[in-house]
Amino acid sequence: MAQSIESPPSSFSTISAYFRALSQTPQRLARRAISVSTPFEELSHVRARSGTDMRRSLRWYDLVALGIGGMVGAGIFVTAGKASHSYAGPAVILSYAIAGLCALLSAFCYTEFAVDIPLAGGAFSYLRVTFGEFAAFLTGANLVLDYVLSNAAVARSFTAYFGTAIGISTSKWRFTLSLLPKGFNEIDVIAVLVALIITIIICYSTRESSVVNMLLTALHLIFIGFIIVMGYTKGDVKNFTKPENPNNPGGFFPYGLTGVFNGAALVYLSYIGYDAVSTMAEEVHNPVKDIPIGVSGSVIIVTVLYCLMSISMSMLLPYDAIDPEAAFTEAFKGEKGLEWVSKVIGSGVSFAILTSLMVSMLGQARYMCVIGRSNVVPSWFARVHPNTSTPVNASAFL
Structure with a gap:
């Protein structure tokens, strides 16, 4: 035993x-x-090491918004073109549906654990009570490292998309330090400011962070709806079966079923983010009701959005004419009189990056907080501020 x-x-x-x-x-x-620990120990003795409980202020709709905000980042704008052009063709719609089903099955696992162990530790806490502390530490350390590095990259990409939206070169917002190696010596002031502002928000209050996320997510969904409508009104259903180059395979399945599944493996990256919602379990008002609706509901909504966006993209251009790197932007640039839509897309992606960054920063702080409770890292990280009921130390450090 x-x-x-x-x-x-x-x-x-x-x-x-x-x-x-x-x-x-x-x-x-x-x-x-x-x-191994036990759920009782995690929910009582270990949790008490934070000094103050996190305030249960989130409802199911907060979790749905956090899930959508965490998943619908720049991923769809990056993976959709490559998956359609090189893997699945117009059948990329099915690729997104298959990937969404796989994500939903994984979300069910997170949901079951989060309901049984409603703690902020996510996968770290689940592994700690099943496989032991060593497996939990390896997973937690990798998750924190992944969050920190990806958040830095995402914050930097915000500058690029925001610059595109307002027509200003990103080089004007970056300065070079000669002391650092070439390629690593550009300091992105906008990215730093964005990260600092989000840190202040998530330290101040989880509830207010959720409200900000809902506002930004709503704006982003408006942009997505605009892109979908423009694709349907300006597109052509013939592009579903007719390639631009007659020498390329035609039909809805130009790469066969194998291409559909290969495309699903690629676009699954666009669903990453729902796991961060499980780290908010400790702050959910009614975990048994709210967590299943929040986690699973967000995955289902995002799957529908991705399928609609891929239909829009496939109607705008034949699959072999889609730019693998910037599918939506280049598709609208190719339509006469619609060049301005690419700037609208840049604005929408900017909002998406902000929501994705906020959800990730919320998740990484809670992972670090619970790892601190286990005394694997200094317990200073586990402290929850009595006034804000948030893990201020972990949030500020990361």
Whole structure:
């Protein structure tokens, strides 16, 4: 039988305690690697290490908005063109449907765990009570690293899309530091400011963060609706079966069923983000009701949106004429009198990046907070501020 995780004395209380704990690393690692926690311990003793409980202020509609905001980033604008042009052709619609079904099945797993263990730790907490602390640590560390690096890249891409939308070169917002290696020496001021503003918002209040996310998500959905309508009104259904180059395969399945599934594997990347919703479980008013609706509902809505957008794209251009790198932007540029739509797309993607960044930053802070509760990292990260009921330390650090 696996051992239960005991509450260890703080290894970071004093310098001497730290070095003493460091000398005991082999023994501690052997003991804790296979140790598992229990849902009761996680929900009571471990959770109490934060000092203050996170306020349960979120409802199912907040979770739906967070899920949509986390998933519908720039991904659809990047993967749709490549999947259609090189993998599935017009049948990319089915690729998105298949990927959405797979994401929904995965979302069911997250939902079941989040209902049983409504904590902010997400996958880290779930693994800690099933496979033990070592597996949980490896997963948690990789998730935090993934969030930090991807958030930096996403914040930087905001500058590019925002610059395109307002017609200003991004080079005017970046300056070069000669002390840093070439390729890593451009400081993006706008990206830094965006990250700082979002950090302040998520530190101030989870409820207010959700309201901001809902407003930005609503604006983004308006832009998506505009793109879908423009594609339907300006497109041609003949593009579903007729390639631009007669020498290329025609029909709805130019690459066969294999291409559809290969396309599904690629576009699945566009669904990444719903897992961050499970990290908000500790702040949900009624986890049993709200989490299933929030997580599963957001995946279903996003799947429908992606399918409608892929139909719009396929109607605008034959699959072999679609730009793999910028499908929607180039499709509208190719239509006479619709060049201005590309700037509208840039504005919409900018809102999408902001919502995706906010949801990711909410998730990474809660992962770090719960990892701090387990004493794997300093317990300072686990502290929840008594006034804001948010993990301010983890949010500010990351």
